Amino acid sequence: MSTGWLTVIAVGVGTVLLKAVGPVGVAGRRLPTAAERLLELVAPAILAALVVVETFASGRQVVADARLAGVGAGVLCVLARAPFWVVVLCGALATAAVRALN
Amino acid sequence: MRKGARLALPLFPAVAALGASFGVLARTAHLGALAAVVMSATTFAGSSQVAAVSVLGAGGGAVAAIVAALLLNARYAPIGISVAQSFRGSIAKRFAQSQLVVDESWALARGDLGVLLGVGTVLWFGWVGGTAAGAIAGQAIGDPSKFGLDGAFAALFTALLATQVGSRPRVAVAIAGGVVAALLIPFTAPGIPIIAATAGVVVGVRRR
Numbered sequence: 503m504s505t506g507w508l509t510v511i512a513v514g515v516g517t518v519l520l521k522a523v524g525p526v527g528v529a530g531r532r533l534p535t536a537a538e539r540l541l542e543l544v545a546p547a548i549l550a551a552l553v554v555v556e557t558f559a560s561g562r563q564v565v566a567d568a569r570l571a572g573v574g575a576g577v578l579c580v581l582a583r584a585p586f587w588v589v590v591l592c593g594a595l596a597t598a599a600v601r602a603l604n
Numbered sequence: 605m606r607k608g609a610r611l612a613l614p615l616f617p618a619v620a621a622l623g624a625s626f627g628v629l630a631r632t633a634h635l636g637a638l639a640a641v642v643m644s645a646t647t648f649a650g651s652s653q654v655a656a657v658s659v660l661g662a663g664g665g666a667v668a669a670i671v672a673a674l675l676l677n678a679r680y681a682p683i684g685i686s687v688a689q690s691f692r693g694s695i696a697k698r699f700a701q702s703q704l705v706v707d708e709s710w711a712l713a714r715g716d717l718g719v720l721l722g723v724g725t726v727l728w729f730g731w732v733g734g735t736a737a738g739a740i741a742g743q744a745i746g747d748p749s750k751f752g753l754d755g756a757f758a759a760l761f762t763a764l765l766a767t768q769v770g771s772r773p774r775v776a777v778a779i780a781g782g783v784v785a786a787l788l789i790p791f792t793a794p795g796i797p798i799i800a801a802t803a804g805v806v807v808g809v810r811r812r
Contacts, residue, residue, distance in 0.1 A: 505660065505665065505666045506633070506634060506635040506636070506639050506660065507639055508666045508670075509635075509656055509660060509666050509669045509670055509673075510635070510639045510642055510643045510646075510647075512666075512670045512674075513643065513647050513652065513653075513656055513669075513670055513673040513674060513677075514642070514643060514646030514647050515646075516670070516673075516674045516677070517646070517647045517648070517649055517652065517673075517674070517677045517680065518646060518647075518703060520674070520677050520678065520680040520681050520684070521680045521684055521702045521703055521705050522684070522698075522699050522702045522703070523680075523681050523684050523685065524681065524682075524683070524684025524685035524686070524687065524688035524702070525684055525687070525688050525691040525698045525699070525701065525702035525705070526695055526698050526699050526702060527685075527688070528685055528688040528689075539809065540805050540809060541682065541685060541686040542686065543773070543774065543777045543804075543805040543808040543809070544682050544683065544686055544802055544805060545686070545710075545711065545768045546765065546768045546769055546774045546775075546777045546778035546781065546804075547777050547778065547780065547781030547801050547802050547803075547804035547805055548679050548682075548683070548781065548798060548801055548802060549707075549711065549761055549764055549765040549768055549778070549781075550765055550777075550778035550779065550781040550782035550785070550801065550804070551781045551782060551784070551785035551797060551798045551800075551801030551804075552651070552707070552761040552765075552798060553758060553761045553762050553765055553782065554782045554785045554786045554789075554797075555785055555789065555794075555797055555798055556651070556754070556757045556758040556761055557758040558786065558789065559789045559794065559797070561794065562789060562790050562791070562792075562794075563789075563790065564786065564789050564790060568752070568755060569754055569755040569758050571755065572752060572754075572755020572756060572758050572759045573755070573758045573759055573762055575755075575759060576758065576759025576760070576762040576763055577762060579759070579763065580762065580763050580766045585614045586614050586615050586618065586760065586763055587614040587615060587616075587617060587618050589759050589760060589762075589763040590615075590618035590621075590756045590759060590760050591618070591756075592759065593752070593755050593756040593757075593758065593759025593760065594621075594751060594752040594753055594755060594756035594759075595752060596752065596755065596759075597752030597753075597754065597755025597756065598751055598752030598755075599752075601752065
């Protein structure tokens with residue numbers, strides 16, 4: 503098996519199982535209230551981490567590059583209550599523009 | 605489910621465009637078009653797929669690529685548990701439906717299973733279709749970073765985060781999670797900062 507296919511299959515199987523753990527393992531059962539509260543708070547924590555990592559991480563390096571313009575445009579779009587596709591389009595355009603200028 | 609599909613339609617071109625960029629990146633990592641499409645159809649998690657092909661493209665080998673991608677997807681265990689209660693029916697049905705859980709469908713659904721499945725289905729077709737188009741048209745598109753698609757990812761997550769910070773404890777948790785991730789980037793493998801950021805929930809619990 504090639505390196506590429508090995509990666510595709512292993513990541514595919516692993517991700518399928520990770521996604522199934524909750525819905526197959528604990529569906530229909532109620533979790534303790536404290537656990538429920540905790541899990542509700544997972545959303546903002548992980549999304550904030552994704553913003554930070556997708557903006558500043560380049561491997562293990564913290565860099566400020568053209569992606570920062572993309573996030574800036576995204577923030578402006580959110581403040582203007584723009585739909586998601588406008589956010590994505592503006593984010594891409596701002597990032598591409600700054601990258602072209604550099 | 606129809607409501608979810610309607611919510612997801614504006615995201616469709618964006619996800620298809622991101623899928624196309626993954627298809628292009630996969631070609632540069634010597635992954636064939638079929639392998640790229642199979643990966644999008646089964647893994648269906650953008651950042652982990654891009655991470656895997658970038659490691660392969662840089663000559664990091666299969667083990668490094670697999671570990672990096674699965675670390676990035678480890679967040680789907682807590683995410684899946686957080687929506688688990690809305691799933692009903694047989695194990696096979698719940699198993700199949702759980703595959704439509706992605707960041708966007710989970711964030712937009714807020715516990716509504718119909719919305720989650722609608723968003724997930726639309727985005728799956730956009731993601732897989734975009735990947736096929738990108739992988740086949742790969743060489744003609746050229747360097748995807750020139751189109752700013754990496755910055756579009758960050759902008760999209762910013763918009764999704766904005767829907768999740770409606771109260772002060774949630775704002776505090778978001779800040780804590782972001783800080784934890786930022787501090788860990790230089791010291792840990794890619795993916796770990798995102799998982800470790802879940803520790804930020806401690807701040808929100810204390811504030812109640």
